[in-house]
Amino acid sequence: MSVNRPLILISNDDGIEAAGILSLVAAMDGLGDIIVAAPLNEQSAVGHAITMRDPVRARPWPFRGPSGQITAYAISGTPADCVKLAMDKLVPRTPDLVVSGINHGPNTAVNVIYSGTVSAATEASILGIPAIAFSYCRWGGGDFEASGRIARKIAERTLKGGLTPGLLLNVNIPDLPLSDIKGLMITRQAKSKWEESFAERMDPFNRPYYWLSGKFINLDSGDKTDIAAVEAGFVSITPIQHDLTAHQAISDLEEWDWS
Ligand code: MN
Numbered sequence: 001m002s003v004n005r006p007l008i009l010i011s012n013d014d015g016i017e018a019a020g021i022l023s024l025v026a027a028m029d030g031l032g033d034i035i036v037a038a039p040l041n042e043q044s045a046v047g048h049a050i051t052m053r054d055p056v057r058a059r060p061w062p063f064r065g066p067s068g069q070i071t072a073y074a075i076s077g078t079p080a081d082c083v084k085l086a087m088d089k090l091v092p093r094t095p096d097l098v099v100s101g102i103n104h105g106p107n108t109a110v111n112v113i114y115s116g117t118v119s120a121a122t123e124a125s126i127l128g129i130p131a132i133a134f135s136y137c138r139w140g141g142g143d144f145e146a147s148g149r150i151a152r153k154i155a156e157r158t159l160k161g162g163l164t165p166g167l168l169l170n171v172n173i174p175d176l177p178l179s180d181i182k183g184l185m186i187t188r189q190a191k192s193k194w195e196e197s198f199a200e201r202m203d204p205f206n207r208p209y210y211w212l213s214g215k216f217i218n219l220d221s222g223d224k225t226d227i228a229a230v231e232a233g234f235v236s237i238t239p240i241q242h243d244l245t246a247h248q249a250i251s252d253l254e255e256w257d258w259s
Contacts, residue, residue: 006032006096013116020102023144036072037086079120098124101134109192138175190225
């Protein structure tokens with residue numbers, strides 16, 4: 001590997017065999033040296049979980065990109081584990097960029113909290129590396145062609161300009177052919193929630209068990225939200241951060257009588 005070239009670390013949450021990560025590797029081809037550290041098994045919706053009570057293993061994985069063999073590891077852990085382990089033990093030098101995805105399904109609104117795709121990028125930002133999470137707003141199947149082109153463009157721009165430390169980009173790409181995508185929109189997270197309903201069934205030992213299902217509710221009518229952008233045919237780019245402090249609440253709470 002040439003040290004003059006940028007190093008790009010690639011992860012995801014759909015697992016190392018997902019179509020989305022293959023597209024992301026193809027999209028990054030030629031932008032720099034590439035290393036893949038992705039979960040062996042699907043880890044969607046694990047959020048920022050890390051593995052502490054079990055060993056984590058990294059298995060060298062035969063991963064072919066458009067320009068040939070890529071250095072790749074299948075990790076027996078979560079997306080956050082993948083980035084942590086790669087940064088400490090697997091990368092030949094500090095990466096210039098970490099990209100995660102391309103996720104099969106949107107990561108807009110409150111889903112950012114549950115997303116493993118976003119968490120891989122968040123972990124990178126915690127470690128001080130510019131990071132981008134990419135999601136293709138379609139559940140299963142589809143064509144990653146447009147998403148790949150867009151991911152490349154955004155990665156190139158980010159490599160050139162860098163990101164403010166602590167910041168990462170959460171990118172959601174509409175399920176449209178490239179020619180129908182209207183452009184890029186800088187957005188905020190929409191307010192939303194899941195209305196959960198747990199199906200209750202009985203196991204063979206007559207004990208009840210529950211299976212999560214839910215309905216996504218958009219509570220936000222704003223026109224510059226991640227959801228609104230995607231619905232209007234734009235690529236949504238939301239700057240996010242792991243600092244969860246509600247800064248606007250500090251002065252108010254300081255004035256409370258705590259006695
Ligand atoms: Mn996923």
